[in-house]
Amino acid sequence: MIHNDEKDSAMAAPIQLNSMTAPIQVETSVETIDPATAARMLDANVNNRPLRKRVVDSYAEDMRAGRWIFNGEAIKIADDGTLLDGQHRLAAVVQSGVTVRIAVVRGLPRSAQESMDAGARRTAGDALSLRGEKHSHTVAAVARLILTQGDSVNRQVSNAEQVELINSDPALRWVVGSVVTGELAQLKYVAPTALIGYAYWRLHHVDSYACAEFFQRLATLSNLHAKSPILALHKKLIGHNTGSGYKGRREGLSMIFSAWNAWRKGEDRDFIRVHTNSKGHIVIPEPR
Template sequence: MTTALTPSTLTDLDALAYAGPAALVITITPHLATELLKRNTRNRNLRPRAVSDYARDMTAGSWVINGEAIKLATNGDVLDGQHRLHAITKAQRSIDMFVVIGLAPETQETMDSGRKRSTGDVLSLRAEDNATTLAAITRRVWAWQQGDRRFKGRDTPTTAECVAVLTAHPELRRSAEIATRTRNAFPHIPQSVLGTAHFLFNAIDPDECAWFFQRLADGANLPVGHPILALRARVTSERLDAVRMAEDRFMAYLIRTWNAVRDGRELARLTHKSGSDIPDPK
């Protein structure tokens, strides 16, 4: 069981640091974070998106002690952890964190040399099927829920936010399975977009959604002029022409096709003007 030291000041930390390297758990208040950042004199460029990501997790109560530490040199300089400290000041939350003190300044050169664990890695550790695809879909569903229908917003979801989406919508696992199966049969639309569209369409009409994705995969028994045939022809043509299509364009095609099917309309040719709004599925 860890014990948080509250309150803790720079003077307390400096006194302990002289004894050499040590690790402890400290409740870092917004005030202490601000004071520590005054000693952040030699570090990488700040990434505002990372600060926003961390701050959202802190505000949501999703931040947990995971062994990653704020690292301070023997002279008190911040060697690692500036993004977490900025996030504490942004969120205005007091957060319990490991702090390693008393490190030689030159050790900073060896920090953060590993690869960050992705959301897909986390879902794989949880033994989720189709973990990479499932992670990609949850990120795009999160974006859609934030009003970002082009999946190009400034903010991207944290792993905790993706897990929260999956917890709220366990049916996303089925969407990932259908996306993988459809992609294997018709490899011209990204799985991430297929899964996101399946999630949205399934919430409207599960039976018609199941039929829609079966016919998207195999194109079987569809009459001339059917919207799904227009979709299959359009994306196949653009992919064969080596056109690099953005995800929002795929999404617009899928929604326009779905809406035409729902309306019972024929669709000889599928179009979507670049930069135009992504329609609502209905």
Template sequence: MPRNTVPGLTREKPEYTVVEVTPKLAEKWLKQNTHNRKVRENAVFGYARDMEAGKWAENGEAIKFAKDGTLLDGQHRLHAIVLSGVTLRMLVVTGLEIVTQETMDDGRKRTVADALTLRGVPNAVQLAAITRRALMWKQGVYRNVGSRPPTNAETLTFLGEHPELKDSTSIAVSLRKAVALPSSVVGLTHWLFSAIDKDDTDWFFDRLGTGANLEQFHPVWTLRKRAYEISNEPGRVPEDMLLAFVIKAWNAYRDGSQLRLLRFTPGGANPEKFPQPK
């Protein structure tokens, strides 16, 4: 099929139009997608979820076509419109030189931390990371990986629903120099534990930071010791292992038990289930 068969896309010079892009129109335009990078399914799924939830922002980013009608930029958005079944207003630019595609999407993608910084929110980087992990945890993703990572819109919406994450982030930042654990782990566990028992959480994290009045093999004593041992070992320990250690220490503290060793073995013949705070 020739690349200029979609009516109205061929132009000799750049023109700018706002168009109501329906799923049917998006399918037509995708037939002109003959000169583009490989589609990233995770991006399409994320965009589609935002569109279905009404969280897609009309931010001026354009769907772009070359002079001959070739789709240059916007394939992921168009695939998401088809997948979601949602009609959206889009800025459409036609009549571009095909070589301009080499300069498209050349900037760094804005992150949740960027959005929070623009809002003037303190500890934006740490808050973004902790909110993302909290949302993943609620979705049943306990390790910092997943086939469906949260979108910026989903993460910001979750933060709006759980403003207490800002308090957990403040605690994590305040303990950054005292505890050999990532802020994302400290912030996430503080948020999880606070929903179970606020007084126990306050005591647990106060002692985690100070180490004061802890007997040998008290769960917090063992956690502090293990965290510092790991921080001095070569290589990088996965975040989910450290997260499991904190939860195990918390559970032992809540049970009133001593804790001599901290281990987590998610692989092998008998993989250990990820611990849940109680």
């Protein structure tokens, strides 16, 4: 239910907007919305874009985990009661079973919906940059890959989830710093920085000393014999487009982890393959 006594009375005063035709009167308030209220508001969702389940799942997970923060972004309702904006947040309230405080704007013309969501969405990298985070967009990109285990297509993660991981894992910032400006910076000419950062983070948690040696040799090509898996990997990455979205990223990880496993076993390699299963789907080996 909406608790009227919890509405911000200072914000609830009607505001008159002079349009080209007639004054528009809107009312803005901050309301405590529980799942039942959210469900009723969604009943008026008769003209909106398709609901994106991944977005709802991400919001609901933030709400359940206590990461959902009031940021002033409003649910928008037309003067005839139609829900114009906020369906994903309301659906997440229903799905999570959590009560949240959300700003609500009522009384907008239905035509206002045409201009909503026209701006660029603020990413986790943008949010980190505002805090003064170094290499903010790369840090966020690596965090996203960690949270999705390299599969950021089939699972969406929220900005809050990425920031929480970054703040809880000191190795992440150190890895990104090494890859962006440290001794491994030249690997940006071999593969995308976020891909190298994620691979380094994964292998660091398998064997930190071996990981440091593996990437140092990949960057410098020092102390490598002719059939070294690391040398074969370098040649393959140089000639391969690992920056082309989901497929290229999975191919890159498949090659890096294959070379790592071969190197750890002391095996020779003339070339590194991208592994696929019987259906032709790219397989990423488990690094050992």
